[in-house]
Amino acid sequence: xxxxxxxxxxxxxxxxxxxxxxxxxxxxxxxxxxxxxxxxxxxxxxxxxxxxxxxxxxxxxxxxxxxxxxxxxxxxxxxxxxxxxxxxxxxxxxxxxxxxxxxxxxxxxxxxxxxxxxxxxxxxxxxxxxxxxxxxxxxxxxxxxxxxxxxxxxxxxxxxxxxxxxxxxxxxxxxxxxxxxxxxxxxxxxxxxxxxxxxxxxxxxxxxxxxxxxxxxxxxxxxxxxxxxxxxxxxxxxxxxxxxxxxxxxxxxxxxxxxxxxxxxxxxxxxxxxxxxxxxxxxxxxxxxxxxxxxxxxxxxxxxxxxxxxxxxxxxxxxxxxxxxxxxxxxxxxxxxxxxxxxxxxxxxxxxxxxxxxxxxxxxx
Amino acid sequence: xxxxxxxxxxxxxxxxxxxxxxxxxxxxxxxxxxxxxxxxxxxxxxxxxxxxxxxxxxxxxxxxxxxxxxxxxxxxxxxxxxxxxxxxxxxxxxxxxxxxxxxxxxxxxxxxxxxxxxxxxxxxxxxxxxxxxxxxxxxxxxxxxxxxxxxxxxxxxxxxxxxxxxxxxxxxxxxxxxxxxxxxxxxxxxxxxxxxxxxxxxxxxxxxxxxxxxxxxxxxxxxxxxxxxxxxxxxxxxxxxxxxxxxxxxxxxxxxxxxxxxxxxxxxxxxxxxxxxxxxxxxxxxxxxxxxxxxxxxxxxxxxxxxxxxxxxxxxxxxxxxxxxxxxxxxxxxxxxxxxxxxxxxxxxxxxxxxxxxxxxxxxx
Numbered sequence: 114x115x116x117x118x119x120x121x122x123x124x125x126x127x128x129x130x131x132x133x134x135x136x137x138x139x140x141x142x143x144x145x146x147x148x149x150x151x152x153x154x155x156x157x158x159x160x161x162x163x164x165x166x167x168x169x170x171x172x173x174x175x176x177x178x179x180x181x182x183x184x185x186x187x188x189x190x191x192x193x194x195x196x197x198x199x200x201x202x203x204x205x206x207x208x209x210x211x212x213x214x215x216x217x218x219x220x221x222x223x224x225x226x227x228x229x230x231x232x233x234x235x236x237x238x239x240x241x242x243x244x245x246x247x248x249x250x251x252x253x254x255x256x257x258x259x260x261x262x263x264x265x266x267x268x269x270x271x272x273x274x275x276x277x278x279x280x281x282x283x284x285x286x287x288x289x290x291x292x293x294x295x296x297x298x299x300x301x302x303x304x305x306x307x308x309x310x311x312x313x314x315x316x317x318x319x320x321x322x323x324x325x326x327x328x329x330x331x332x333x334x335x336x337x338x339x340x341x342x343x344x345x346x347x348x349x350x351x352x353x354x355x356x357x358x359x360x361x362x363x364x365x366x367x368x369x370x371x372x373x374x375x376x377x378x379x380x381x382x383x384x385x386x387x388x389x390x391x392x393x394x395x396x397x398x399x400x401x402x403x404x405x406x407x408x409x410x411x412x413x414x415x416x417x418x419x420x421x422x423x424x425x426x427x428x429x430x431x432x433x434x435x436x437x438x439x440x441x442x443x444x445x446x447x448x449x450x451x452x453x454x455x456x457x458x459x460x461x462x463x464x465x466x467x468x469x470x471x472x473x474x475x476x477x478x
Numbered sequence: 479x480x481x482x483x484x485x486x487x488x489x490x491x492x493x494x495x496x497x498x499x500x501x502x503x504x505x506x507x508x509x510x511x512x513x514x515x516x517x518x519x520x521x522x523x524x525x526x527x528x529x530x531x532x533x534x535x536x537x538x539x540x541x542x543x544x545x546x547x548x549x550x551x552x553x554x555x556x557x558x559x560x561x562x563x564x565x566x567x568x569x570x571x572x573x574x575x576x577x578x579x580x581x582x583x584x585x586x587x588x589x590x591x592x593x594x595x596x597x598x599x600x601x602x603x604x605x606x607x608x609x610x611x612x613x614x615x616x617x618x619x620x621x622x623x624x625x626x627x628x629x630x631x632x633x634x635x636x637x638x639x640x641x642x643x644x645x646x647x648x649x650x651x652x653x654x655x656x657x658x659x660x661x662x663x664x665x666x667x668x669x670x671x672x673x674x675x676x677x678x679x680x681x682x683x684x685x686x687x688x689x690x691x692x693x694x695x696x697x698x699x700x701x702x703x704x705x706x707x708x709x710x711x712x713x714x715x716x717x718x719x720x721x722x723x724x725x726x727x728x729x730x731x732x733x734x735x736x737x738x739x740x741x742x743x744x745x746x747x748x749x750x751x752x753x754x755x756x757x758x759x760x761x762x763x764x765x766x767x768x769x770x771x772x773x774x775x776x777x778x779x780x781x782x783x784x785x786x787x788x789x790x791x792x793x794x795x796x797x798x799x800x801x802x803x804x805x806x807x808x809x810x811x812x813x814x815x816x817x818x819x820x821x822x823x824x825x826x827x828x829x830x831x832x833x834x835x836x837x838x839x840x841x842x843x
Binding site: 270271272289290291303305306307308309310311312313315316319320329330331332333335336338339340342343344374375376379438439440442443463464467468 | 635636637654655656668670671672673674675676677678680681684685694695696697698700701703704705707708709739740741744803804805807808828829832833
């Protein structure tokens with residue numbers, strides 16, 4: 114359990130990876146706290162400039178001597194007609210008026226340069242790099258592996274896992290439908306598959322020969338041992354850390370997490386243009402009624418940024434993106450290190466019970 | 479593992495319940511085979527007349543001396559406007575023409591009498607009775623319990639589980655989003671919740687004091703041990719038995735199951751008016767484009783019956799309801815008894831590995 118091949122290669126103590134959670138929650142403090150506790154902290158760097166990415170990596174290294182990971186989004190070209198963009202701009206103005214911010218803002222849809230981000234990760238010799246939304250080029254994967262970086266891909270169906278393995282990644286995150294935040298799905302016709310973790314993990318494990326990391330609805334020692342039982346070599350937990358002391362999530366976001374239930378979330382494209390699971394908000398519900406087409410990611414993400422930021426400033430959760438998974442009732446406000454330790458001791462106790470069960474099973478089988 | 483309180487009360491050997499699967503798959507042979515192998519076979523009796531229900535129970539008793547279960551649907555009143563029904567009738571005629579059956583058939587939407595079905599279960603002293611789509615009256619639950627019947631309810635969110643416990647059921651099936659067939663959801667505004675098994679089971683276990691039965695995506699010993707780890711006292715498996723030797727599923731249905739993948743299913747109201755998970759078909763895809771409102775269950779179920787039956791006669795899976803869960807790659811055509819035994823020996827072997835893991839964990843924690 115604590116010595117799977119993957120854990121040895123990650124050079125960490127416990128099979129717990131903190132989900133990257135781009136956009137705020139995964140602070141250097143959170144990442145270092147998880148890594149110092151024996152897990153693997155991860156930085157969601159998709160929205161960071163190469164400069165900020167580099168300085169954050171150096172900041173993390175000042176807080177921990179342990180390994181950590183960095184996650185990037187594989188870029189996709191998105192174009193939308195002027196009409197689609199103008200219609201959405203007009204629709205969004207209603208929220209801008211309400212929030213007292215400028216209407217028809219000039220939207221900068223330019224994203225950070227993936228190549229420059231990768232270059233920083235290579236130069237900084239980051240121990241673990243994971244990718245979401247696709248398969249990086251064999252050159253990128255090879256360049257990272259050549260210097261000893263462990264490369265992880267994200268799959269939501271078996272076929273994505275197979276393609277990632279062929280591309281040469283070292284391990285695969287199997288993202289179940291329970292997971293919070295953006296769906297990693299990159300085979301475009303499969304966006305609605307939403308395979309639950311219980312079904313997804315064993316089917317991917319059977320179809321690839323590299324280690325699988327279970328994610329989606331895993332909140333404590335029960336989810337950890339269950340995932341290892343399904344054949345996973347480790348788990349990735351995000352929602353479990355969202356309201357932790359070291360999380361950078363907005364105070365209102367944390368309070369919402371701690372009061373939400375398993376059925377408080379929904380899948381939406383309202384905020385970013387890409388399917389993601391978050392706590393249901395007025396913004397999501399109203400966008401469900403939107404007559405036009407929602408611009409693709411990252412365009413819609415850029416178009417709603419000023420609204421999300423203004424909502425955060427005024428502590429208004431209804432217009433903020435409150436990414437979260439379906440394990441919400443099990444979220445706590447403990448420190449991230451305590452969450453890692455509690456998860457491991459619960460897992461340890463469960464193994465003790467399993468032992469008793471085995472003795473009983475001897476009598477029967 | 480094999481001696482949870484629930485298993486003792488069910489008086490069975492292994493914590494494996496075969497899902498009722500109303501409408502064909504759960505034959506007396508399948509039920510008896512599962513019960514004789516040490517699990518609990520279950521009859522999906524929702525669509526059976528009181529007479530057929532009684533004779534089927536007697537048939538099962540001739541095939542096994544072991545306990546078995548019977549599942550009923552808690553009835554709901556559904557009414558639809560003449561316009562809605564006429565529009566759907568006209569739409570469905572296109573399939574009737576193609577299948578060469580009579581257009582505008584007179585639809586009998588009358589369902590079997592729930593009271594009479596319950597009366598039969600009481601008279602026949604059925605060991606286990608489970609309910610789906612709601613909470614039976616306290617009188618019905620008490621009448622069954624008074625004669626020693628173990629009563630099980632079905633929940634898809636925590637709140638449904640709490641209400642079932644208050645009503646007095648003995649145990650709860652926690653139906654995760656991976657599950658095939660009809661969603662048991664009965665709190666009407668929660669139909670889209672679709673909580674994955676990994677997230678649902680521990681959250682329900684924490685909120686009720688009665689035993690929980692995990693269902694949804696559980697296909698083998700890995701899913702069984704994982705579910706027990708999450709706090710379940712047993713599992714309910716349906717898709718795992720659908721293509722088994724003793725299953726009454728149509729030959730074409732079985733072949734489709736054995737060739738389908740984890741992402742072959744979708745949630746649809748096309749066949750019955752109630753949300754259910756099945757392998758994607760032309761009928762489902764075309765109904766997604768249907769302009770009008772789909773009549774509620776059981777009206778739509780009655781309106782599509784002649785089409786499903788004609789499709790089955792002509793071995794046309796595209797117009798049949800192919801209910802199935804997301805664990806499809808793990809389905810086999812073995813005998814149901816072998817599936818129970820294979821699941822248990824795999825579970826037993828997994829416990830052996832857990833034991834090794836525990837020894838390792840000793841060194842660390």
